[in-house]
Amino acid sequence: MIENAGRSLWLDAWIRLKANRAAIVSAVWLAFIGLICLIGPSFTNHEFTTQYSSYVRVPPSFDAYPKADKLDQEIKEIVARAHLTLKEWKEKDGRFFVTVTAPKPIDDRVTRYLDRSDSFKDGKVETKSADGMEMTMSAAVQKLYFYFGTDTSGRDLLTRTLMAGRVSLMVGLLAGFVAVFIGVIYGATSGFIGGKTDEIMMRIVDILYALPFTFFVIMLVVFFGRNFMLMFIAIGAVLWLDMSRIVRGQTLSLKRQEFVQAAEALGVSNMGILFRHIIPNMLGPIIIYVTLLVPQVIILESFLSYLGLGVQEPSSSWGVQISQGSRNMEGAAWLLIIPSFFLTSTLFALNFIGDGLRDALDPKDR
Amino acid sequence: MKKPVLSLKNIKVNFDTMDGKVEAVKGANIQVNAGETIAIVGESGSGKSQMMMAAMGLLAANGKATGECEFEGRNLLAMGKAELNTIRGRKISMIFQEPMTSLDPLYTIGNQLMEPIKHHLKFDAAAARKRAIEMLELVKIKEPERRMRSYPHEMSGGQRQRVMIAMALANNPELLIADEPTTALDVTIQAEILELMADLQHRLGMAMIFITHDLGIVKRIAKRVYVMRKGEVVEEGDTKAIFANPKHEYTKALLEAEPTGRKAPPVAGAPVILSGEDIQVTFKIGGGFLGSPPIELKAVDHVSVSLKQGQTIGIVGESGSGKSTLARALLRLLPSRGALNFNGQAITGFDKQTMRPLRKQLQVVFQDPFGSLSPRMTAGQIITEGLIVHEPAMSAAARDARAVQALEEVQIDPALRNRYPHEFSGGQRQRLAIARAIILKPKVVVLDEPTSALDRQVQKQIVDLLRDLQKAYNLSYLFISHDLAVVRAMADHIMVMKDGKLVEQGTPDEVMLKPKQDYTRRLMAAAFAS
Numbered sequence: 001m002i003e004n005a006g007r008s009l010w011l012d013a014w015i016r017l018k019a020n021r022a023a024i025v026s027a028v029w030l031a032f033i034g035l036i037c038l039i040g041p042s043f044t045n046h047e048f049t050t051q052y053s054s055y056v057r058v059p060p061s062f063d064a065y066p067k068a069d070k071l072d073q074e075i076k077e078i079v080a081r082a083h084l085t086l087k088e089w090k091e092k093d094g095r096f097f098v099t100v101t102a103p104k105p106i107d108d109r110v111t112r113y114l115d116r117s118d119s120f121k122d123g124k125v126e127t128k129s130a131d132g133m134e135m136t137m138s139a140a141v142q143k144l145y146f147y148f149g150t151d152t153s154g155r156d157l158l159t160r161t162l163m164a165g166r167v168s169l170m171v172g173l174l175a176g177f178v179a180v181f182i183g184v185i186y187g188a189t190s191g192f193i194g195g196k197t198d199e200i201m202m203r204i205v206d207i208l209y210a211l212p213f214t215f216f217v218i219m220l221v222v223f224f225g226r227n228f229m230l231m232f233i234a235i236g237a238v239l240w241l242d243m244s245r246i247v248r249g250q251t252l253s254l255k256r257q258e259f260v261q262a263a264e265a266l267g268v269s270n271m272g273i274l275f276r277h278i279i280p281n282m283l284g285p286i287i288i289y290v291t292l293l294v295p296q297v298i299i300l301e302s303f304l305s306y307l308g309l310g311v312q313e314p315s316s317s318w319g320v321q322i323s324q325g326s327r328n329m330e331g332a333a334w335l336l337i338i339p340s341f342f343l344t345s346t347l348f349a350l351n352f353i354g355d356g357l358r359d360a361l362d363p364k365d366r
Numbered sequence: 367m368k369k370p371v372l373s374l375k376n377i378k379v380n381f382d383t384m385d386g387k388v389e390a391v392k393g394a395n396i397q398v399n400a401g402e403t404i405a406i407v408g409e410s411g412s413g414k415s416q417m418m419m420a421a422m423g424l425l426a427a428n429g430k431a432t433g434e435c436e437f438e439g440r441n442l443l444a445m446g447k448a449e450l451n452t453i454r455g456r457k458i459s460m461i462f463q464e465p466m467t468s469l470d471p472l473y474t475i476g477n478q479l480m481e482p483i484k485h486h487l488k489f490d491a492a493a494a495r496k497r498a499i500e501m502l503e504l505v506k507i508k509e510p511e512r513r514m515r516s517y518p519h520e521m522s523g524g525q526r527q528r529v530m531i532a533m534a535l536a537n538n539p540e541l542l543i544a545d546e547p548t549t550a551l552d553v554t555i556q557a558e559i560l561e562l563m564a565d566l567q568h569r570l571g572m573a574m575i576f577i578t579h580d581l582g583i584v585k586r587i588a589k590r591v592y593v594m595r596k597g598e599v600v601e602e603g604d605t606k607a608i609f610a611n612p613k614h615e616y617t618k619a620l621l622e623a624e625p626t627g628r629k630a631p632p633v634a635g636a637p638v639i640l641s642g643e644d645i646q647v648t649f650k651i652g653g654g655f656l657g658s659p660p661i662e663l664k665a666v667d668h669v670s671v672s673l674k675q676g677q678t679i680g681i682v683g684e685s686g687s688g689k690s691t692l693a694r695a696l697l698r699l700l701p702s703r704g705a706l707n708f709n710g711q712a713i714t715g716f717d718k719q720t721m722r723p724l725r726k727q728l729q730v731v732f733q734d735p736f737g738s739l740s741p742r743m744t745a746g747q748i749i750t751e752g753l754i755v756h757e758p759a760m761s762a763a764a765r766d767a768r769a770v771q772a773l774e775e776v777q778i779d780p781a782l783r784n785r786y787p788h789e790f791s792g793g794q795r796q797r798l799a800i801a802r803a804i805i806l807k808p809k810v811v812v813l814d815e816p817t818s819a820l821d822r823q824v825q826k827q828i829v830d831l832l833r834d835l836q837k838a839y840n841l842s843y844l845f846i847s848h849d850l851a852v853v854r855a856m857a858d859h860i861m862v863m864k865d866g867k868l869v870e871q872g873t874p875d876e877v878m879l880k881p882k883q884d885y886t887r888r889l890m891a892a893a894f895a896s
Contacts, residue, residue: 257737258734258737259737259738259740259741261699261732261738262730262732262738262739262802263751264699265725265728266725266729266751266752266755266806267721267722267723267724267725267726267752267755267756268751268755270718272755276740276743276751277740280740280742281741283742
């Protein structure tokens with residue numbers, strides 16, 4: 001009937017998952033987001049901390065900055081800042097030649113005013129009149145691309161969104177992993193031992209459930225100071241509770257299965273039963289829960305960051321970016337739309353994958 | 367000439383699955399006449415249920431039926447859902463196998479009974495209620511007024527199946543389709559339900575289709591029989607004629623599938639290998655963290671067992687009689703009171719740790735070949751797990767060699783050991799469970815209903831296999847079953863249990879031919895009525 005290698009339930013599930021187009025598209029999308037967040041910031045030619053004061057809140061565009069119509073104004077401003085008078089300016093071979101005059105001899109160092117601007121670089125003196133009161137400077141135009149525009153501090157939004165994605169995804173995965181690890185061990189132990197131990201362990205969970213989450217995090221911050229790792233601990237420490245409940249329930253029902261009784265009758269030790277029989281058979285629901293947990297963690301992280309308890313400037317996360325963007329909704333909608341798109345599409349993808357996995361791993365379907 | 371009520375012509379049922387198209391029914395023709403009872407027999411997977419599901423428009427989403435299914439001159443397969451609903455439950459009704467799950471646990475019996483009456487017969491609440499009580503009386507439920515207010519979980523399996531029958535008959539259907547209605551019930555209750563159905567059919571005069579794998583039932587209830595195999599009807603005709611003179615090979619095999627032969631008692635002076643004196647097991651029910659004091663339930667009440675080397679003790683009784691609990695107590699898988707002895711060593715009060723070295727020689731095979739094998743392990747991993755525990759020094763290669771040997775002994779191709787349990791059939795899985803037990807070369811094997819979930823033919827093969835293994839290794843069996851035909855073929859000593867107590871014991875001939883107790887007599891009458 002089937003090839004000799006045997007088709008495990010995992011392979012069965014994989015075949016079913018492959019047939020679910022939404023889940024596969026989501027998985028590809030998620031992989032793509034992960035990849036660009038990881039390597040993207042090295043290719044954007046901007047540091048995520050660099051502030052371009054000339055380009056505060058510029059809208060997304062594929063054209064290079066500065067734009068030609070802006071240059072005239074830009075040059076006038078630079079000249080005014082240097083307390084000089086503009087005589088004329090012209091463009092030649094990609095360089096700008098600015099001729100300025102002044103009532104007294106001009107210092108060569110005025111080229112720095114050009115360099116200081118975000119639009120020009122490599123400023124140097126071309127010619128200088130004999131009295132030094134008229135000078136021609138030249139500078140190359142610095143072409144900058146802001147595909148996603150810039151934020152309120154003039155930082156490139158593309159780079160920042162990708163950097164924020166790193167943080168959001170990392171928090172999601174790491175805190176998710178912490179929650180699963182603690183939850184599975186705790187829940188399986190509690191359910192498997194049963195009796196009084198189970199009662200006590202579950203009452204501890206009840207008590208932890210009763211702690212207000214925000215209060216708990218504020219307390220941690222007060223004691224240990226603001227720290228990125230602290231957030232993982234805080235989120236992980238709260239979210240494992242759900243996991244342990246789920247795992248305990250699964251363990252209780254698996255424990256009564258005949259194959260566990262058979263293992264007991266074989267004389268398999270408790271650890272052997274737990275790790276060879278119970279946990280492998282729970283992996284389906286655990287994986288499904290993880291895909292639902294990661295979005296939850298990402299949202300929690302943005303909530304904490306919004307309160308000022310999570311990621312701090314200049315670092316950022318999608319949640320932080322969205323909260324900043326919402327303040328600039330009028331006039332700079334891209335600040336809200338772009339990070340929101342990244343966050344929601346990631347959450348969508350995770351949910352679709354979770355949904356697909358649930359269908360693929362659900363034994364009732366068989 | 368009687369007129370046909372339902373005639374199926376060239377019915378084909380296909381399922382689209384991951385492995386491609388599966389043909390469940392390959393062009394079957396079946397006809398039921400008014401007031402007639404027919405039976406459709408075949409082993410699981412023969413398509414007998416799917417065919418009737420197709421006729422009723424109840425196929426799973428990936429199933430597709432073609433052919434013609436004529437009822438009152440109309441083709442059921444061509445009907446839309448709305449039109450079909452005027453017939454389903456009104457003129458054709460169905461009873462399913464599982465009385466535990468076919469009633470909704472959230473509604474009272476009365477509610478569930480009245481709903482179809484109100485819907486199809488357009489009765490008002492008072493009239494529907496009256497009708498529902500009549501129906502409960504008809505199916506001989508005691509105190510029908512009170513039972514109207516009961517929830518399904520308050521009733522026993524037999525009672526629930528009676529309610530299902532009442533529901534099915536409430537609208538005076540012309541045809542009743544019963545899909546293995548007694549398979550999940552104990553033998554004595556099975557007999558009562560069959561009697562009730564035969565009686566009702568006689569009084570109400572509807573036609574009945576009985577789907578079953580049990581030839582005993584066919585003989586008792588059906589006038590005509592269709593034998594199905596792999597989606598085809600291989601033989602049809604008058605029940606008596608077919609039983610007397612089967613023509614098709616498969617029918618012959620089915621009829622011969624009853625386990626035969628007897629087991630000779632162990633040699634005189636064989637040592638007692640496992641014994642328990644005055645075993646008591648009590649379960650505490652309820653009483654949690656802050657609950658009321660728990661209720662004590664005596665699952666096993668002062669029962670003594672003594673199993674000799676090479677002996678097979680059959681333990682019979684209805685479900686809930688404590689037979690499985692007794693076996694688990696003997697293996698110390700459950701805490702119990704009473705002295706236990708294994709191989710000359712007192713094991714009374716042994717806990718998990720101290721029992722572990724002895725587990726090698728005390729093995730169990732469970733009833734459910736689906737549930738007793740871990741679905742995430744390969745066959746090879748499953749059967750060698752005991753070796754990892756008891757012979758940790760053994761190399762992987764040596765373990766594999768033992769696995770191959772054990773698989774050969776249970777007649778499974780060792781090349782299949784990398785497959786997973788769901789890729790094996792029910793009978794093969796039970797063989798795997800047996801291989802897992804014998805690979806450790808045990809002295810005692812407890813067989814907890816090892817053949818109950820299997821088809822007759824497979825049952826016979828497993829019984830033969832168990833007998834061969836017993837001869838080869840001088841094994842002692844504790845054989846738990848409610849199927850007396852199998853017990854008769856396997857055991858040389860029978861213990862009858864009821865409500866946790868030992869009712870009667872003796873050799874198979876003593877117990878089966880000359881039962882002393884009333885309960886045993888009823889059990890035998892139900893099992894060997896034909």
